[in-house]
Amino acid sequence: MSRTRPRIGVLALQGDVREHLAMLVRGGADAVAVRRPRELAEVDGLVLPGGESTTMVKLARTFELLEPLRERARDGLPMFGTCAGMILLADRIEGGVEGQETIGGLDVVVRRNAFGRQVDSFEADLDLHAEVEEAGAAAETSLDGPFHAVFIRAPWVEQVGEGVEVLGTVATGPASGRVVAVRQGALMATSFHPEITGDGRVHAFFVRLAGAAR
Template sequence: MTQQPTVGVLAVQGDVREHLGALESTGVVAMPVRRSSELAEVAGLVLPGGESTTIDKLIRIFELRDPIRARIADGMPVYGSCAGMILLADQIVDGTTDQLPIGGMSISVRRNAFGRQVDSFECHLDMPVVGPEPVQAVFIRAPWVQEWGGAVEVLARVPEGHGDASGRPVAVRQGNLLATSFHPEVTGDHRVHSYFAAMVRAAAP
């Protein structure tokens, strides 16, 4: 039997447990990551949803920001959902003055683009890379992609009928980096995690 890769979930804040469970359902080995020594053990990393400014401060306190940036530069697959998308963006619109993204994706994202917690909503998205059936997308104080570079592939957009959000990219990929505005870990549909697990397997030596 082929040994499965180990995929970490950044475990300083946010919906860590849900991502660990979703990853395990894909067959990979999943583990929480809080230290650089743990980061060194994984072949891929998930940056979970949560509060992006809090996660930013904590990864600096835990001295994880530079090691994560180094692993991204070395080609490690990373998936960011919601706050994780903000962390992966090279530019943040409406970020706090001291907010420092990890970066790596040639995207500009708008924080809380869909509104406050009370404006959270769900919709179905066409995301052909994970299959023909629509993805149930849960948006909670979510960002959207405002601008993106030529190396970025748009995987899903908000369908028409959602006001200013209509047509906005909410799932993107650039090389070994994947990001979604929504939270697939809370729906029981693990196809996005399966897609990311396949990215990790493909990148593994």
């Protein structure tokens, strides 16, 4: 019997795993924690949460997940990276440590800790835009409109490749115009933490994206 709801995993090595799981369920998914390759093989989509990007790569290698993650990204598994997860999905990093590895797949240049360190964490209003037919007609799955976002030691996107769609930019303040949400095919990423805002539109959009890719 086929599943009617997409099964979406959250990489459970570091970060706000429970918060992402709750948001995915709210968005219409069956949500599961992923720590092993066999769990990764069973999901229709994957969230890469925030944390410390170099530590996450080391843990992924320890759990024998790094190469399976790269393989599934190449094979088209929908993935959504937040904050450090954005860094993990980027093809190129500015401000990283020497030899820093990523999963890759997003044709972007991401600047690590672009907004500053932990003490420089802040909130900002964003402009979000996405194709309505990709997010569904229901208002709760639309990405069009303002979004109040939380940034914690956040990166930003310095350059986007030809096939990358900009979904969101900072609307006001000294960082106005900075790119903080992108999508390329089945991969999407945000600089901010939508799992802690109470606004479920970003997760609902990803659930819709993962469901359509099944």
